[in-house]
Amino acid sequence: MKNRPFRERMGFALEGIRTGWRREASFRTQTMLAGCALLALLVLRPAPIWWGLVAVTCALVLALELLNSAMEAVIDLLHPGIHPSIKIAKDMLAGAVLTISAAALVVGVAMVVATGPAFLAEIGL
Numbered sequence: 361m362k363n364r365p366f367r368e369r370m371g372f373a374l375e376g377i378r379t380g381w382r383r384e385a386s387f388r389t390q391t392m393l394a395g396c397a398l399l400a401l402l403v404l405r406p407a408p409i410w411w412g413l414v415a416v417t418c419a420l421v422l423a424l425e426l427l428n429s430a431m432e433a434v435i436d437l438l439h440p441g442i443h444p445s446i447k448i449a450k451d452m453l454a455g456a457v458l459t460i461s462a463a464a465l466v467v468g469v470a471m472v473v474a475t476g477p478a479f480l481a482e483i484g485l
């Protein structure tokens with residue numbers, strides 16, 4: 361299974377994203393929020409640094425959500441029953457997603473605060 365051609369590995373990765381989209385409501389919500397962030401970038405046209413910051417934080421949220429779902433799937437397969445250690449692991453995974461989501465929110469608000477006034481002036485408001 362190791363060292364498959366690049367095209368094939370790319371196919372597995374895209375399949376993983378498709379599965380995340382199909383199975384996880386929170387991944388779909390976060391993808392749509394990332395789409396809103398892209399729309400805000402296109403409208404506000406901030407400096408390139410903001411494009412980088414928004415892209416990195418949105419990508420981290422989506423990547424961590426996929427990792428969270430993957431870990432949960434493996435945990436549930438290995439131990440389908442209730443266990444305090446599973447609670448700890450799942451809560452920590454959820455905490456990781458929450459942490460980066462809070463950072464993404466801060467970046468979004470900071471971008472609007474920094475670039476909003478110039479945009480409003482540009483459209484004559």
Ligand SMILES: Nc1ncnc2c1ncn2[C@@H]1O[C@H](COP(=O)(O)OP(=O)(O)OP(=O)(O)O)[C@@H](O)[C@H]1O
Binds near residue numbers: 384429441444447454
């Ligand atoms: N097997 C388990 N043993 C103990 N506690 C569990 C177990 N499964 C889930 N929990 C608890 O229930 C919470 C929610 O679990 P669940 O698997 O539904 O995760 P979720 O974050 O809601 O997942 P999803 O992303 O699929 O919506 C976990 O954070 C954990 O506190």
